[in-house]
Amino acid sequence: xxxYWKRSAPHPGxxxxxxxxxEKCVLQRQRTNTPMQALVTLNDEQFVEAARHFAGRILKSxxxxxxxxxxxxxxxxxxxxxDLRRKVLQTAHDEQFxxxxxxxxxxxxxxxxxxxxxxESLDPIAHAxxxxxxxxxxxxxxxxxxE
Numbered sequence: 001x002x003x004y005w006k007r008s009a010p011h012p013g014x015x016x017x018x019x020x021x022x023e024k025c026v027l028q029r030q031r032t033n034t035p036m037q038a039l040v041t042l043n044d045e046q047f048v049e050a051a052r053h054f055a056g057r058i059l060k061s062x063x064x065x066x067x068x069x070x071x072x073x074x075x076x077x078x079x080x081x082x083d084l085r086r087k088v089l090q091t092a093h094d095e096q097f098x099x100x101x102x103x104x105x106x107x108x109x110x111x112x113x114x115x116x117x118x119x120e121s122l123d124p125i126a127h128a129x130x131x132x133x134x135x136x137x138x139x140x141x142x143x144x145x146x147e
Contacts, residue, residue, distance in 0.1 A: 013040050033141070041139045048131070049114030051138055055130035056119050065090065072134060076143045089133055097129040 041047050058072045069089050073081035081089070100107040107128035111118045118127065137143060 013044050013046070031145075033145075037144075038139060041144070042135060045113055047138070048110070048135065049116060051135035052111060052114065052118065052127070052131045053116070054134040054138065055127055056122060058134065059122050059126060059130055065093065068130075069093070069133075072137055076137045077140065089136065092136060093129055093133045096132045097125065100125045100128045 054072070054075075057075075058068050061071050062068055066086070069086055070080060073079075073085065073089070100110075104125060107124045110128045110131060111124055118124075
């Protein structure tokens with residue numbers, strides 16, 4: 001992702017991740033984890049757009065929900081999902097799909113976030129539901145942090 005960077009005032013999204021101001025040299029960044037980071041990764045336009053594109057890739061991969069869940073988790077974390085994570089993600093997908101099916105305008109609104117155009121060949125209801133699931137996966141601690 002690209003962002004405009006000033007020497008003394010980092011981008012607000014980066015400030016949530018305790019980015020140094022670049023006024024001084026920093027050899028190693030401190031490791032942080034704040035609730036503000038989760039708000040940024042779940043709601044910032046760039047992250048929502050990234051989740052939408054990730055969801056599009058997953059939707060084009062396979063027709064089966066279980067296969068899609070496994071692929072999405074493995075692409076983001078480099079390991080397969082365990083039963084608990086698969087169950088949570090499947091439940092979230094089913095709930096979001098029902099919500100967007102009942103209110104298609106919300107799906108269209110979600111898919112309109114960001115500068116890039118959405119893939120019109122994908123079903124908007126499924127794409128919106130998978131955007132939420134992709135956002136969840138991309139927001140996992142094991143996805144964001146290196147051990």
